[in-house]
Amino acid sequence: MKNEIDIQIKVPNQTRYLSLIGRIGEDLALQLQGFKGDREDLANQLNVVLTEAMVNAIRHANAGDPDKEVDIRITIGDNELLLQVFDQGQGFDLNSIQDPGFEGEELLETGGRGIYIIRTLMDSVVYRRIPGGNVLEMRKRL
Amino acid sequence: MNIKREEQGNVVLVQVKEERLDAHNADELKLELANLFESGKKGIVVDLKEVRFIDSSGLGALVSGFKNASARQAELKLSGVQSQVKSMFELTRLHRVFDIYTTMDDALASF
Numbered sequence: 001m002k003n004e005i006d007i008q009i010k011v012p013n014q015t016r017y018l019s020l021i022g023r024i025g026e027d028l029a030l031q032l033q034g035f036k037g038d039r040e041d042l043a044n045q046l047n048v049v050l051t052e053a054m055v056n057a058i059r060h061a062n063a064g065d066p067d068k069e070v071d072i073r074i075t076i077g078d079n080e081l082l083l084q085v086f087d088q089g090q091g092f093d094l095n096s097i098q099d100p101g102f103e104g105e106e107l108l109e110t111g112g113r114g115i116y117i118i119r120t121l122m123d124s125v126v127y128r129r130i131p132g133g134n135v136l137e138m139r140k141r142l
Numbered sequence: 143m144n145i146k147r148e149e150q151g152n153v154v155l156v157q158v159k160e161e162r163l164d165a166h167n168a169d170e171l172k173l174e175l176a177n178l179f180e181s182g183k184k185g186i187v188v189d190l191k192e193v194r195f196i197d198s199s200g201l202g203a204l205v206s207g208f209k210n211a212s213a214r215q216a217e218l219k220l221s222g223v224q225s226q227v228k229s230m231f232e233l234t235r236l237h238r239v240f241d242i243y244t245t246m247d248d249a250l251a252s253f
Contacts, residue, residue: 015165018166018197022164044229048230051195055164055199100234110202110203110209111199111202114197117197117198117233120233121233
């Protein structure tokens with residue numbers, strides 16, 4: 001029996017759609033066939049990762065422009081899950097974003113945790129330029 | 143954002159009546175907490191019982207409230223943290239920053 005899932009969604013560059021996309025990730029995890037791990041955990045992780053990646057696209061890559069769009073593609077194979085978030089902006093240097101500090105004043109930074117959260121919850125994270133924008137590709141082994 | 147605010151003696155109980163605390167609504171909570179401290183409140187409990195999901199912006203709003211409290215010799219405490227929300231506090235080590243109580247009554251009684 002085939003288990004492949006491939007979903008593509010396009011939403012306006014607005015944070016009101018975070019919950020819609022987060023929930024789709026969550027529901028996919030809860031219904032994933034043959035997954036042996038903790039489903040509730042995976043559901044929350046996909047919700048968080050999709051939310052963080054979208055916020056990144058909306059606020060940073062697309063610079064908050066409400067007329068731009070964010071494309072999301074979720075591909076699930078037998079052994080791997082791939083999340084792709086496409087923006088239409090100038091992009092940013094993923095490698096220049098360091099993990100937040102965990103001691104003293106650094107722990108009390110109000111921002112800068114999004115990419116760290118994505119990196120921690122996924123197995124690989126790549127951001128690359130494509131015609132018309134960029135794509136953040138996040139993979140997780142199942 | 144749906145927030146219920148209630149004065150309990152010297153402490154203000156802020157109940158977040160949303161399933162998600164994320165980049166879409168976190169600024170409203172941040173502003174609410176800033177206004178309360180600005181008006182001289184010395185103790186705030188943020189109850190997260192109804193919050194099933196938090197992202198880095200939601201965490202940032204709470205950190206902002208915590209810093210605001212510290213700068214004014216006031217206190218901000220949390221209650222009702224659900225398991226998935228707790229796991230986000232742990233992932234970002236922020237559970238070491240906040241006083242977290244099981245129920246809002248426990249948090250209120252701690253002042």
